[in-house]
Amino acid sequence: MTNLSLTWSLAACAALAAVPASALRFAATLDSIKVQAEPGRTVTRTFQLRLAEDEQRTRFHSHVEDFWHSEDGTQSFYRPAGTLERSCGSWVTLNPVEQAVDPGKSLDVRLSVAVPAAAAPGGYWCALTVDQLVDPLAAPAGVAVQFLASISVGIFVYLPPIERAARVLDVELTGAEARVRLQNEGNAPLAVEGRLELLRPGSSEIVATVTFPRTTLLLEPANRRWITVPLPPAAELPAGRYLVRAIIDIGLDHYVGVQREMEIRREPGATASP
DSSP, rough: OOOOOOOOEEEEEEESSSSSSOOOOEEEOOEEEEEEETTTTTEEEEEEEETTTTTTTTTEEEEEEEEEEEEEEOOOEETTTTTTTOOGGGEEEEEOOOOEOOOOOEEEEEEEEEEEOOOOOOEEEEEEEEEEEEOOGGOSSSEEEEEEEEEEEEEEEEESSSSOOOOEEEEEEBBEEEEEEEEEESSSOOOEEEEEEEEEETTTEEEEEEEEEEEEEESSSEEEEEEEEOOOTTTTSSEEEEEEEEEEEEESSSSSEEEEEEEESSSTTOOOBB
């Protein structure tokens, strides 16, 4: 979940186990699955997970679900496929759904994306989630804590024509952080990256540059999102008035941006003023 090319978690549970608690080790294709398609067509992709050589035989279960991010970017939410209007979850068929994998071997999940003939142009999304299952036959008597891996990879389906558009709604600076609020004004999820440039008013010299991590701006339940990054320390970026340029790249032949004069106050909790 984060630009959802990967979200993975370890869920602890009380289970019968003979081994000490540890995380499952594996290698997987963790980039988002992106599909360029047309209504009425079926496209196939493959997700692969390779179990480490010294792991035990492990069983996995795969399913598709919807996801989105909180507007402040701190949380990701997962719900049954079809919760969102722009869900492509009902278009995706998985094979296999459940499978045991031997040490050093791979789980290969085939995704068939059947786009309905009546699907409207734009971007649709869901997530492939692969969960490690408890194997009751492999656990002798005794209670221990077992950590179960859960991996989620974004699936994005794009039907032409795709309209990419975004707007910077707000910029905030505190004594420690910079925040930019963006709004998706197109018809598809946007891969977003960018930076803040801080200059002294009346000067062309850049005092500091803050780079934003790559993230994804969805369309629903909200098409707005804050992106937050730490500012350089006061020794590099002292309190004072700056010309702040927000420069956002959404994959077009030009940047989206805004600039304004703002004051950085280094007192704890202080928010910059325009």
